[in-house]
Amino acid sequence: MKKVLVINSSARTLRSHSRKLTDVFIDHWKSIHTDAIISFRELGNTDVPHVNENWVAAAFKPEAMRSEEEMEALKTSNAYISELREADVIVLGAPMYNWSIPSALKAYIDQILRVNETWKFDSTNILHPYTGLLENKTLFLLLSRGAQGYEKGEYNEHLDFQSTYLKTVFNIIGISNIHVIAINGESFGPENFKKSIDTSHQNIRALIEAELV
Numbered sequence: 709m710k711k712v713l714v715i716n717s718s719a720r721t722l723r724s725h726s727r728k729l730t731d732v733f734i735d736h737w738k739s740i741h742t743d744a745i746i747s748f749r750e751l752g753n754t755d756v757p758h759v760n761e762n763w764v765a766a767a768f769k770p771e772a773m774r775s776e777e778e779m780e781a782l783k784t785s786n787a788y789i790s791e792l793r794e795a796d797v798i799v800l801g802a803p804m805y806n807w808s809i810p811s812a813l814k815a816y817i818d819q820i821l822r823v824n825e826t827w828k829f830d831s832t833n834i835l836h837p838y839t840g841l842l843e844n845k846t847l848f849l850l851l852s853r854g855a856q857g858y859e860k861g862e863y864n865e866h867l868d869f870q871s872t873y874l875k876t877v878f879n880i881i882g883i884s885n886i887h888v889i890a891i892n893g894e895s896f897g898p899e900n901f902k903k904s905i906d907t908s909h910q911n912i913r914a915l916i917e918a919e920l921v
Contacts, residue, residue: 709745712737713795717751717802717813718852724752725891726801729850729908733799736913749791756815757784767822785819789826797846797919798883800874804853808869817877826881840882846919847878847886850912856893856904887915 714734718724738744759767763785766778774782792798802809820826828839851871857864858871871888878886889911891904 709741709743710796711794712744712746712797712799713749713791714746714799715749715751715801715816717800717810717816719752719810719812720803721753724801724803725852725905726803726850728905729852729889729891729912730799730801732909732912733848733850733916736916740916747791747795749788751812751816752810754812756812756819758815759818785822788816788820789822792820792826792842792845792881795845797848799848799850801850802852802870802874804851804858804870807867809873821877821881838880840880842882845883845885847883848912848915849874849886849888850908851888851890853890853892856900858890858892889915 712734714730716724716727716730718726721727734746737746760781762775762778762781766774766782767785769778771779802813805811808814823829824841826841828841830837830839849871853870855864856862858868859865871890875886875888889908891901891908893901893904
């Protein structure tokens with residue numbers, strides 16, 4: 709049985725469109741897997757610690773050489789990374805804030821990007837220096853955006869620092885099987901927005917079933 713990790717990063721709760729997408733994913737997954745194994749990580753309404761000097765010092769030295777303060781600085785990072793290692797399927801709900809991602813999600817990414825834990829660096833390979841250590845995982849990026857036109861070839865593609873950044877980060881740590889589903893255009897009227905929501909829900913269900921084949 710595949711283990712699913714659901715990560716929510718929106719600052720909103722009941723009015724969050726990205727959370728509604730993760731809910732749709734969970735409901736459909738459970739309808740197929742009656743004994744589903746699902747864990748949750750809340751970021752949007754949690755104080756995700758930023759990296760500090762002790763964190764940086766600890767991350768770049770062997771565990772046996774870390775001080776108590778350095779070990780303490782990595783506790784949250786260790787917990788986050790352990791969850792990612794355990795998961796077979798990662799479901800990340802994220803709204804677009806200022807053409808990028810919520811600050812809590814950025815802080816989380818800083819916590820999980822750990823040399824020799826989630827990626828390795830090869831200084832002799834200038835073109836491809838990063839090797840990801842989290843393999844054989846599937847990632848669903850469930851995104852919401854107030855505007856539209858962010859898809860490949862569309863007029864706002866150059867302003868998408870949300871999906872492009874997230875795909876790059878997770879590629880670097882070894883996750884290449886990535887599906888992106890986005891709701892677009894809340895600011896452009898309810899009719900078009902409802903169509904975007906309905907389409908995204910259908911796509912989530914279809915992708916879940918495709919992944920099961």
